[in-house]
Structures are given as structure tokens and as C-alpha cells.
Amino acid sequence: MSEDSLFLRKLERFVSFSDDERALLKHHTRRTVQMPAKREIASEGQDPQYVHLIVSGFASRQKILEDGDRQIVAYLVPGDFCDLHVFILREMDHAISTLTPCTVAQLDSDDIAILCERPAIAKALWWSTLVDQSILREWLVNVGRRSAEERIAHLFCELMTRLRSVGLVDSENRFLLPVTQTELADTLGLTVVSVNRMIRNLRNQGMIALEGKQIVVRDVERLKAFSGFTDNYLHLDEKPPQRRGDRVAREEARNLSSV
Amino acid sequence: MSEDSLFLRKLERFVSFSDDERALLKHHTRRTVQMPAKREIASEGQDPQYVHLIVSGFASRQKILEDGDRQIVAYLVPGDFCDLHVFILREMDHAISTLTPCTVAQLDSDDIAILCERPAIAKALWWSTLVDQSILREWLVNVGRRSAEERIAHLFCELMTRLRSVGLVDSENRFLLPVTQTELADTLGLTVVSVNRMIRNLRNQGMIALEGKQIVVRDVERLKAFSGFTDNYLHLDEKPPQRRGDRVAREEARNLSSV
DNA sequence: CGTTATTTTGAGGATCTTCAACCATAGTGG
DNA sequence: CCACTATGGTTGAAGATCCTCAAAATAACG
Numbered sequence: 317m318s319e320d321s322l323f324l325r326k327l328e329r330f331v332s333f334s335d336d337e338r339a340l341l342k343h344h345t346r347r348t349v350q351m352p353a354k355r356e357i358a359s360e361g362q363d364p365q366y367v368h369l370i371v372s373g374f375a376s377r378q379k380i381l382e383d384g385d386r387q388i389v390a391y392l393v394p395g396d397f398c399d400l401h402v403f404i405l406r407e408m409d410h411a412i413s414t415l416t417p418c419t420v421a422q423l424d425s426d427d428i429a430i431l432c433e434r435p436a437i438a439k440a441l442w443w444s445t446l447v448d449q450s451i452l453r454e455w456l457v458n459v460g461r462r463s464a465e466e467r468i469a470h471l472f473c474e475l476m477t478r479l480r481s482v483g484l485v486d487s488e489n490r491f492l493l494p495v496t497q498t499e500l501a502d503t504l505g506l507t508v509v510s511v512n513r514m515i516r517n518l519r520n521q522g523m524i525a526l527e528g529k530q531i532v533v534r535d536v537e538r539l540k541a542f543s544g545f546t547d548n549y550l551h552l553d554e555k556p557p558q559r560r561g562d563r564v565a566r567e568e569a570r571n572l573s574s575v
Numbered sequence: 576m577s578e579d580s581l582f583l584r585k586l587e588r589f590v591s592f593s594d595d596e597r598a599l600l601k602h603h604t605r606r607t608v609q610m611p612a613k614r615e616i617a618s619e620g621q622d623p624q625y626v627h628l629i630v631s632g633f634a635s636r637q638k639i640l641e642d643g644d645r646q647i648v649a650y651l652v653p654g655d656f657c658d659l660h661v662f663i664l665r666e667m668d669h670a671i672s673t674l675t676p677c678t679v680a681q682l683d684s685d686d687i688a689i690l691c692e693r694p695a696i697a698k699a700l701w702w703s704t705l706v707d708q709s710i711l712r713e714w715l716v717n718v719g720r721r722s723a724e725e726r727i728a729h730l731f732c733e734l735m736t737r738l739r740s741v742g743l744v745d746s747e748n749r750f751l752l753p754v755t756q757t758e759l760a761d762t763l764g765l766t767v768v769s770v771n772r773m774i775r776n777l778r779n780q781g782m783i784a785l786e787g788k789q790i791v792v793r794d795v796e797r798l799k800a801f802s803g804f805t806d807n808y809l810h811l812d813e814k815p816p817q818r819r820g821d822r823v824a825r826e827e828a829r830n831l832s833s834v
Numbered sequence: 835c836g837t838t839a840t841t842t843t844g845a846g847g848a849t850c851t852t853c854a855a856c857c858a859t860a861g862t863g864g
Numbered sequence: 865c866c867a868c869t870a871t872g873g874t875t876g877a878a879g880a881t882c883c884t885c886a887a888a889a890t891a892a893c894g
Binding site: 722723765766768769772 | 849850851852853
């Protein structure tokens with residue numbers, strides 16, 4: 317699958333698209349811009365014009381406190397939509413900022429309107445924001461109730477799982493994580509020093525290895541057990557079982573719409 | 576306003592309803608159940624049947640870790656919907672549990688379908704879940720980057736603001752907070768001991784006072800400044816300014832639906 | 835190849851936790 | 865009516881985790 321349709325791979329874990337719908341999605345995400353690292357895609361307080369989709373690169377959702385402290389509240393990886401909420405909550409209460417150089421697709425109000433005429437697409441987009449919400453809950457558990465070392469391990473488990481779902485993890489559980497330790501610290505409610513030491517611990521215990529900006533999870537089961545990771549909150553296995561059948565699912569989707 | 580339509584007051588901060596729509600909302604939330612304290616409204620792993628609305632009482636969204644630790648990831652106060660996501664994410668990844676005895680309205684799939692046929696209602700429901708998401712982001716900032724004392728102060732500011740929006744705060748900034756210090760600890764990533772001491776600090780500094788289970792914010796500005804609270808993330812002032820006009824808003828709502 | 839960003843390490847300290855009581859309150863049953 | 869129990873709040877002392885400060889080593893970059 318080509319790089320510019322990773323989001324299709326992600327969404328199709330949840331819904332099945334027709335060729336038609338796939339084409340429509342590709343068409344309305346064709347307008348992209350290149351952004352350098354550490355640049356704001358959307359700013360706090362702003363009334364944004366576009367919905368953004370990360371085509372390549374890593375970005376983050378972040379809040380800055382008065383004292384300059386930063387808390388990263390989400391990682392946006394290739395295939396993720398940044399701000400599907402902008403058409404309801406008109407003022408941004410946080411900023412979206414690139415962590416690395418990014419290719420970002422811009423969808424305007426018309427694009428979204430056309431896409432949402434398709435039930436399967438509308439449902440997939442809502443699914444994606446609800447999963448984001450679920451991830452947020454798990455992050456709160458992470459910083460609220462886990463030790464520094466566990467937090468890092470848990471985040472690595474999550475990223476491995478999310479990146480695998482868009483095909484960015486190789487057979488040896490190796491994936492690119494192009495963020496600095498300072499950024500990890502701002503994500504996990506820790507300091508750089510702590511992050512550095514705890515990563516060292518994980519390496520020394522043979523759970524992970526670093527290869528430049530790549531992380532290799534050497535012992536998946538141990539890393540998961542150590543950090544208490546389960547992937548249920550990512551809701552990745554909704555489609556395969558088809559437990560309630562497509563008919564019911566479509567009916568529900570209709571219920572949720574008709575605005 | 577009667578107790579059983581606090582959610583109307585909340586939603587109408589954002590959209591205007593016709594008498595018709597108000598009646599419809601009241602009608603489809605008429606089926607209520609009484610629940611004792613510390614009972615699960617919905618359980619993790621479950622495939623839930625109903626969407627729940629808190630009519631009276633306090634409930635929480637929580638996750639339990641393997642070691643029995645608990646993290647509360649949301650407070651659900653009168654007027655809040657608990658689980659609007661259930662028709663898309665079919666498996667609960669967390670539990671919803673009463674903190675006090677509660678009156679809970681149960682809406683089934685048909686209720687939601689009928690309500691969502693009205694654009695204003697559908698939009699209001701999505702607004703409410705997006706605000707929940709925003710609150711979650713701010714909680715992550717709170718636990719990740721603020722001191723114990725600041726976290727408590729911030730939470731009190733938030734609850735005062737949220738409860739005021741449904742008319743549950745009196746003219747002296749007094750409101751009922753029927754949760755134990757243990758529950759506050761599980762909310763803020765702290766221990767009971769810490770919570771107790773920090774609340775004492777806030778009282779000694781004259782920022783708050785306790786009257787049984789009621790909290791009186793004695794110095795709102797100082798409490799806000801101390802905790803770094805701003806209410807932008809609650810998106811409470813969306814309707815009054817009418818900055819973009821009702822026409823545009825309705826058009827956008829239509830875009831987001833049509834599933 | 836000099837400059838800047840990032841990672842790493844050490845030492846000391848602060849915040850928050852743990853453990854262990856004790857007190858207050860309210861509900862229960864004899 | 866009062867001991868009895870359970871729950872929640874409060875306090876003290878000691879310890880652990882994580883932070884702060886500071887500096888060196890390494891990597892990245894024009």
C-alpha cells in the first residue's frame with residue numbers, strides 16, 4: 317500500500333469500503349502540504365479552516381502551560397486525522413504541532429460534507445475520533461497510576477500496535493519513533509532524566525533495543541505484561557468478527573447521523 | 576428548571592432547541608432507573624444495550640488495573656450522557672460506576688435514532704461527547720504537569736464551572752461534591768494522604784472551605800490563578816456570541832451527519 | 835569542523851507515598 | 865440507649881520515586 321493511503325488501511329480495520337468509497341477518500345485527501353518539524357498545524361485559540369490528515373511523519377496534540385511546561389496529549393501518526401471536531405467545537409483548545417517533517421492533507425468543509433454522505437465513511441470517521449478518545453483515557457491511566465518505567469513501556473506497546481495497524485512495523489517488531497526523549501517526557505509527565513534512565517532499564521532488561529530512532533521490541537510479551545498493556549482500548553478488531561452483522565451496523569450509523 | 580431536565584440546560588448552552596425538540600428530548604429520556612451508590616451502570620468488556628444519562632447523582636468513568644489500582648477518567652454529573660459511543664465502539668473499554676445513589680435515564684437504540692433525526696439534537700449530542708474529550712485532555716495535563724495541590728484546585732475549578740452550567744452552584748460558589756477523598760485521589764493520580772493534606776492547605780490559605788460534602792470556593796480568582804484554570808476547554812460559550820450564525824452552524828451539522 | 839541539539843551520568847533534594855495509627859461520624863443490632 | 869462496626873477523615877514518621885541542577889559525552893547538522 318502506498319504511503320498516501322495509510323489512513324485507508326487504518327479505517328478499513330473497522331469498516332469495509334467499496335472501490336467507489338476508496339476512490340472518493342483518495343480524491344478528497346489529495347491536496348497536501350509539506351511541513352517542517354516543530355511547526356504548528358493548528359494553534360490554540362484559532363478558528364480553523366481545515367481538517368488535517370497526517371500522510372507521513374509524526375505530529376502531536378499539545379497544551380502549553382503558563383510556566384512554559386508542555387503536555388503532549390496525543391501522538392498523531394500516519395493515517396490519523398488531527399481535528400475532525402473543528403466543525404462542532406469551533407475554537408481550538410490545544411495546538412497541533414509537527415514533531416518531524418510531515419506531509420499533511422487538508423480537507424475543507426466541502427470535502428468533509430461529500431465524504432460524510434457515505435454512511436461507511438462517516439461511520440469510519442466517527443470511529444476514529446472515538447478511538448482517539450479511548451486512547452486519551454488510557455493515557456490518563458498511564459500517567460495517573462503507573463511508574464515511570466511502566467509508562468514508557470506502555471507507550472511503546474501502544475505505538476507498536478497502532479503503527480502495526482498501518483503497516484509501519486516490521487517482522488522483528490521494529491518501528492520508527494522519531495521523537496526526542498524530551499518529547500517523551502512531555503508526553504508521560506516525567507523529566508528527560510527519568511525517561512533516559514528508564515529507557516536504559518528497559519534496554520538492560522532485554523525488553524527493547526534502540527537502533528537510532530528505531531525501537532525494536534525484543535520481548536513483546538514481557539513488555540506488555542510489565543506495563544499492563546492490552547489492546548482492547550484501541551478497538552482494532554471490530555470488523556473481522558462482524559458480530560452484529562453489517563445490516564445492524566449500518567442502521568446504527570444512520571441513527572447517529574441525519575443531522 | 577426541574578431536576579429531570581438539567582441536561583437540557585446543559586445542551587442549550589450550545590444549541591437552541593424548539594419547544595418541539597425539547598419535548599422530544601424529555602420524552603425519550605423519561606425511562607429512568609434508581610441506582611444505589613458504588614454500582615456499575617456499565618461494565619468493561621460488555622456490549623451495552625443502552626445509552627445512559629445522569630439525571631441526578633454523581634457517577635464516574637473508571638479503569639481498574641491488574642493490581643487493583645483504580646483510575647477515574649471522568650466525573651459524570653447531572654445532565655451528562657455516559658456512553659454515547661456505544662453504537663460505534665461496541666465493546667466497553669472501561670466501566671461506568673455510580674459514586675452516589677443516582678437516577679439514570681436509559682435510552683435505547685430507537686430513542687437515539689429518533690432524537691438524531693433532529694439536526695439540532697444530533698449536533699448537541701456530538702458537542703457533548705467532544706467536550707468530554709476536551710475535558711479528558713485537560714485532565715491529562717492536570718495529572719501530567721501540575722503539583723498535587725494544583726491538581727485539586729484545578730479539579731475544583733472545573734467542577735464549579737460545570738455544575739454552574741447546570742445550575743447546581745449557589746451565589747456563594749457553593750456546590751455539592753459527594754465524593755470521598757479516596758475517590759479524589761484515584762482521579763488525580765495521588766494518594767488519599769496527599770489529597771487530605773493538600774485540601775487542608777487550600778483551606779488554610781482561604782481559597783476554599785468545606786461544609787460537609789459541599790465545597791465553597793472562597794476566592795475564585797485566586798483558586799483559578801493558582802491552578803492555571805481557564806474555562807476555554809469546556810466550550811461553554813459557543814452559542815451566545817453566534818459568531819458564525821445559525822445558518823452556517825446548521826450547514827456544518829448536516830455535513831457531519833448524513834450517514 | 836564548529837555549533838547546536840540530544841543523550842547520558844552523577845549527586846542531592848523535594849514531593850509524594852507508604853505504613854501505621856487515631857479520631858469522627860453514622861448506621862446497626864442487642 | 866449504647867456498645868459495636870464500618871467508613872471516611874486526619875496526622876506523624878520514614879522512605880522511595882522522581883526531580884533539579886549541573887556537566888560531560890555523543891550525535892546531528894549546516
